[in-house]
Structures are given as C-alpha cells and as structure tokens.
Amino acid sequence: MRVAVDDAAGAGRWEALNHLVGVLLEVDAAGDEVMAGSALMLVAGAAGLVVRLDRHARQAPWYGPSQESALWRVGARFSVASSGPVAMALASMHGDGRIRERAVAAMVGRPCPEVMPFLVLRAGDWVKPVRDRARAGLALLLADDPGRYLPAVLPMALRLDARLRGGFAVIQVQAALLSSPAEVWRGLLGSGCRRQRRFVFDIVVAQGWLRLPDYVTCAETDSDVGIRVRAAEAACREAVWTRRHDVLYRLARSVRAEVRVVALTGLVRVGQDSDVAAYLDDDAPLVRAVARDAARRIGIDARAHYRTAVSAGEPALGVIVGLAEVGSAADTPLLRPLLSYPQAKVRAQAVRGLRLLDAVVAQEMLPLLWDPSPAVVREVTTALRPLTGALPRGLPWELLADGRVELRRAGYRLLRGHGVDVQLRAALMLTLDPDPRLAERGKADVTCLARDGARTTWRRTPRPQLSVTAAQHDELVALAAQAVLALGEDTSRMLTTWLADTRPDT
Template sequence: MIWGKRGSEVQRSALAEAEPLEAVRLAVDSAAAGRWEALDDLVEALIDVDAGDDEVAARSALTLVAGVAGVVDRLDRHARQAPWSGPYQESPVRRVGARFSEATSGPVAMALASMHGDGRIRERAVAAMVDRPCPETMPFVVLRTGDWVKPVRDRARAGLALLLADDPGGYLPAVLPMSLRLDARLRGGFAVTQVRAALLSGPAEVRRGLLGSGDARQRRFVFDIFLAQGWLPLPELMTFAQSDSDVRIRAYAAEAACRAAVWTRRHDLLRRLARSVRAEVRVVALTGLVRVGQDGDVAAYLDDDAPLVRAVARDAARRVGIDAREHYRTATGAAEPALGAIAGLAETGSASDALLLRRLLTHSHARIRAQAVRSLRLLEAIVAQEVLPLLRDSSPAVVREVTTALRPVAGTVPPSLLWQLLGDARVELRRSGYRLLRGRSVDVQLRAALILTVDSDPRLAERGKADVTRLARDGARTTWRRTPPPELSVTAVQHGELTAMAARAAAAIGEVTSRMLTTWLADARPGA
C-alpha cells in the first residue's frame, strides 16, 4: 500500500463502503505495512464493529487483528502517539476511554482500552478481560504483562497465570505468538515463562496441537521443549528430520535421531538419513556413521553436492586410504562428471588441475559449465579470453558465474562488449554488463546507472536509481565533507550526453536526487 494524501483518501473511502468485518480485514492488511494513517483507520473500523454490539463479530474482528504478525504490537505502540497535523491529531484509541465500561463493554472495547495512555484505564481494561476472558483478547493481556506501570503489569500477570493454569488448551494458542514477540523486551520474559510452564504441565494433546501449527518461531519454541523433555520417540524424530518444512527443526531432529541411533547401534537408520535430500540431515547422519566406525560408507559421499558433506567424506576417505584429490581428478575427467566432483577438485586441487576444468567450459549441460567456471575462479585460474564467450551463454546461471569470475579482471574486458550487454534484451545480460561496468571511472558508472534507472526490470531500475543517488550525493558540494567529491572528468560531448540522460531519468530518480545531480553536472562542465 502506497500511502500519501491521495492513498489515504482512497483507503478510507473503501473502508467506509465495506461491511464492518470486511473493513477490519482491509484495514489490517494496510496496517501490516502502512504508516500511522492505516493504524488509525484500523481503530476506527474496530470501533464501528464495537458499536454493533455483536460479540461474535467483535471476537472475529480481534481474530483478524491478531492473525497478522506484528499488527497488535504496532497498534499498541501507536495508540499513545498522535501526529502534529491531519485528521487524527487525537488518536482514536484515546476516545475509547470515555465509552469504556468495565461491566458492559465488549471484547473490542476492552482490547482498545487496554492500550489507552491512562494507566488506570489500562488496568481496568485488563481486569475486565481477565474477569470475562476469551481467547481473542489474550494477546492484549499478554502485552500488558510487560507494561511499564506496575499495577497494570501485576494485574495482567496474575490473570494470565490463572487462565493458563485453568485452561491451557483454550488460551495457549492465543497467548503463545504474542509471548514470543515480547520475549526479548524489558519485562517481557514473564509471559514466555508462563507459556513454558503451561506446556510442561498441560495435556499432551494441547502440546501436540501447538507442535504442528503456527509460524516458524512458535513451532521451534514448542519443538525445543519436546526435544528437551524427550517426548519425541525415534520414529517421530526420523519423520521430522526427513520431511519437516523448517530447516532448523530438521537439523535438530536429525541430530537427536542420529544420537539415539549411535547409542542403540542402529546403523540402518543412519544410512537412511544419509540418503536424505537435505544436506543438513545428510551431514549429521554421516557424522554418526563416522562415530560408529563406518568410514567406508561415508567415503562414498565424496561427490556429494553439499560442501560440508564432502568435507566429512574426505576425512573418512583419508582414514580408509583413498586419495580424495586423485578421485576428483578421475571423476572430473568422465564424460558426465558429477557437480560435487568438480567442486571437490576446486577444494582440494591447485592451478595445475585447471586443464581438466577448462574442457568443461563447452560441456552441453549448463550446470556443469557453471560449476566449471566457479571452480576455476576458486583455483584462481580464470583466463578472461577463455570465459568471455560464456558471457552470452543461454543459461543465466553460467552468465552469473562468469560475471563473478570476471569482476576482479573487469578492466581486461572490452568496454564495447559491456555496453552491448547493458543494452541487451535479456535481463541477465544487462545485469552482467552493469556489474562489470561498476568498477570503472566515475563517468562510466554514472552513465551506466542512468541507463539502468529506466530499465524495464524493476529490480535493475531500483539498483540504477540507488547508484545514481549515491553518486549524486557524493558529488554534491557540502561544508561538512572531509573527503573530496568524486572527480567527474568528461569532455564537452560526454557532458552533454550525461546532462540529457539525467533529464530523461529525472522522473525515475526523484526531485531531490535530480537537483543534486544537476548541480554536480553543472560544476563538472568543462571550462566551468
């Protein structure tokens, strides 16, 4: 959402025409990334829901607010701030205090009042949410457990502890996300401590439900508790290690499963994990096989795609008498070498092995060509004239690797070729040309960046705009600058071309940058 005067008016018009709950949903989406106007619009939408006296709708609205990470927290921080001008010089949350009643207010009014600037109103709102609890208001109670006012904080902490002890299944799912967000704050650790205690003492089905739901931070927190308490049997650890979507959980589960397999001499389980498609699982499994003395099995992974797996395999190969360097030389000389073998030769070989790699620069498979260029770069055996033809390779990955390899010797690349690449129809070639032009003189960098600011690819255009801004700021004359500005040495013809390009790019780079660039170019005019 792009905010400004016009954007705010359009947003408020859409909210006014929508149904109350739909208005809340729209406001939540805008508030997740918008400025303060979006948060005020969200409060107004919530007040409209509260005015309907429909508790089901009110609880649904609070669910929408709590369902997007960070919105409750941003709303709380924003509630006690007011802009200097505009339609919301008084925050809408402050108006809630006048209509809040401890006995009759609904969930939305209680939640909004809990963010009021007056500590007495916050304390009464917390008391009301604890006396008439529902899961939808729990994130707001959790926020107040870290309140800077002690009576508010104590009331929220006592209520949270009692609710979690009485009904962990009903309140843990609502409390856990906000508790983890507060954990790093001053006075924020209490909620996490209560959540951990509720998980340890609560029903097993509640813990299981939380283990398989929520975002990555929540799942990791619950998984760590399961792992520390030994609640996961070996078959379940194997399942997590092989199929979980979170890399940290996979790695921790694999480590625990391999440790148990080593203790119980279950070599079959270690071999099974060693065949995993996940590198972090394979390396732990191979480490386990090394610990039980199965070096021969581990050495078979010399050509693995993962660098750490190859390192473990080379250590095992040394113990069983295999020369890893000779193995890689032989494997790289095959008609269809494995990518891991090519990378392994770069890790163990020297510049004398470059001949084996250079013949792969014309291989029919793009991934092999890309790996060959990468390996030659790691061996510091790049010859610019040999890889220049690959700058126009059909594979973006090859172009990317050649560009990286040529950057240290970009001065040896013909400038005409780089300007041709910068004007090519393929986005990866334009990116390559620009990367190789960036290390040249100031006038070349400025010309290339100005060309890029109007590129059809948004990411390239943003890169060009950022570099033009940097150059213009460096070139602007300021009284505080201790280092001299970059020298823009150009002929009269080149100066005219840069001036024309700056005019064409003015809309893209913005008024401020355009003004600085114009001033810099005027100062750099030949004969000025």
C-alpha cells in the same frame, strides 16, 4: 477490514494506523462478536501491528488536519455496557492508565483468544497496577486452558521478550508448555512462524518428549532448516548410542545436505568410513569434506579419484567442484573442455571450478556471458568481476541494455565497484528496468547513494565524490527525472539536491 489492516501493516504511517482504529471502532459498534473476533485475529496476525498500534496510541503528528489519535475516542466507547472484545482490546492501549486497567480487568473477566495478544502487551506495562493485573490474569488463563490460549499468546510473548518487562510472558509460556498435554505442543510445533516453532522444539527436545521416529520424521520433512538439523543431530546421536545403523544410513540418503552431513558424521563415529567415502561426489561441499576425511583414513586418494571421474563421459557435478577444492592449477586442463559441455549444469560447475583454482581467463569466459543458461551466466559474471579491467569498456553497458534479465543483471554486477558516477548512472538505469526485482535493486542502490550524498556536515564519513563532466551530469539529471515515480518523493528530493550541489562549472 482486510484492506485497512494491510495498509497499516505495510506502510505503518500514522494516518493508516488511525484509519485502522476507526474501522475497528465501527466493527465494535456493529455488535457482531464473530466479526469482532475475526477483525482482531487479522490485526494480531499481521507481524508487529499490535505493537505499532500500542505505540500509535501515545503518538500524534505535530501538524495536519487531525492531530488526535482515534484511540482517544475509545474511552467513551469502552464505558458503554455493550462494548465488545474490540473495544476491550483498543481500550487496553489507551493513554490513561485507569482505562487500561479497566480494560485488562474486562479481558480477564471475559477472556477469548483474540484479545490475548493485547493482554500480553499489558503484562509489560510501565504502570504497576496495570502490569500486575495483566500478569495475574495471563498466568491463570494459561494454567487453566493452555490449549486454547497458548497459540494466541506465544507470538506476542516472543516479540516482547527483549523488552525491559517482557520476560514474564515468555516464562509463563514455558510453564504452560511444560504442563500441557501432548496435543497442545504438537499443534504448536506444526504451526506458526519459524521462531515460534524453534522455541517450542527446543523445549520439547530438552524435556525428551520426542522419540527416535519423531526425530527422523522431523529431519526428513520439516520445512525449517534449524529444526531439521537439530532433529537430525538428536536422531543420529541416539542411533549411535543404540547402534541403530539403519537410521544413519536412512538419513544419509536424505535429499537435504545438512541432514546427510550429520548422518555421515554418525557413520564415521561407528567406524563406517568406507561407506562414507562413497559420498566423495556429493553435490554438497560439507558432505564432500566429510567423505574426503573418511577416504583419507582408509587410504583413498581423493584427488586421483576426482581426476579420473572428471575425465569420464558424464562427470557428476560434485566431481567437478571437488577437483577444484583439492586440486591445483595443474588440473585446469581437465576442466577447460567442460566449458563447452552440452549440459548447462556441467558448464556452470566448470566455470566455478576454474574460479576456485584461480585459473580464469577473461577472453575464454567472454563467449559464455551469452550462454542460454542463466546459471552459467551467473557463474561467469562472478568469475569475471575481479577481471573487469580486461573486458571491453562498453561491454557492461551493452549487457545492461540487453533484452534478457540475466544479462542485465550481469551487466549491473560488472559495473559494481567502479566510480560513484558509474554506479549512480547504472543504478538509475536499473530503476527503470521492467523486471521488478532488478528495479527494486536499482532503487535501493540509488537511495543509498542519495542519502550518502545528502549527508549533513556532522557525519564522520565523507560524502561520495561525483566527478563528472557537464554532459555526464546532464545525463544523470535526465535519468533522475525519468526515475522520479520509481524512486519516491524523499529519494528524488535528496538526489536532486545532491546533483545540484555537485554540478560542474561550465
């Protein structure tokens, strides 16, 4: 069952969806209510799979050995008195509106959380009798037992919210949340995807159901950055109004930069500029900006502070970039010695600082391309990209063939922006890379180039011009042949056609 769900959710092709329907029918025929519920939970748990199954019920391929959806066999199965929740769910997606209406009536009469996503889908049905019956049942079930049905309804309601008739379910979810006990919305706030949790959090905040300790806990521990920021804003706003400076200082020590920014802004509003100015060396750019503004008001020269701190024995990382943010080209002599600093993080920040000051010298940066730290290699690559004309011509290709992953990535980045032939050759080489992420990047770029090259004449943008010699063309053809399995059938066909059309005359 799980294999069928994964295949349908991953590929999403007609055959995979049809196979999943067949497996679900076998589950229903077994008559095991527990297994049926588990199967429906697997289907509902895969993002978008229920919606694709509903669309699959009204689609069929124009050719092939099987042109009829397995969902059309559900009508006969659903007429059997022993049909279970799987048959009800599948029948609710049938192409015949009368069967869908009977399935909705059965789901409302024998409700369970596993069929609720399918009921939500029918609440936006294009046939009015089906839609009205589903909406009435959904409203009653949510009103009677929100703790049981809300977790199953919420994901599908939010997914369908943008549809023409999809807003009804969201309104019912809001109404159920407003009338539900605290344990219900707290449970929803602590589980589900990011969009669901933000939806619930917005309602909870608007109703004022959380207190200051709750906001502080969310700001410090929640996994979602959006909720952390909203909670920090609410906590700091209340702390400013109630003069709870201890809360502001606590959040100012948070490990999350977005929380520290909000807390420092609150401290500024209560007049604690001297304490805020102590964050001039923070790692986060926004925190440093708030601290510099506070330092200016109390007469502290931020540039002089950074110059002194950089010259110290062990400069903080925020000091190096802070000097680049407020300094000028006259400050580059303070940063250049840090390029050979023992700590890799300091070397990386020194490279970034020189780039921000527009003081990068290609010959000075070249040795750092082979730095043992991937972070330094990444910063050096970013700094050298505008200066590729000053690099040795074969250097990017040498890096692309190196044994270190970060150097191959650097070589590919340095080749970006060159001619179409260079980009295609580099992308084909990267497609064969042993590192999965680099190979996926190369495949995506080859696919983009191949699609542009295979465009039809009605496209407005011109086709990319592949200007190569016969030898270079043969090399591209050979690389394309090696990458056939990695690229896939469709991309390989487009690429082969493009290369054939652009073959130079010999």
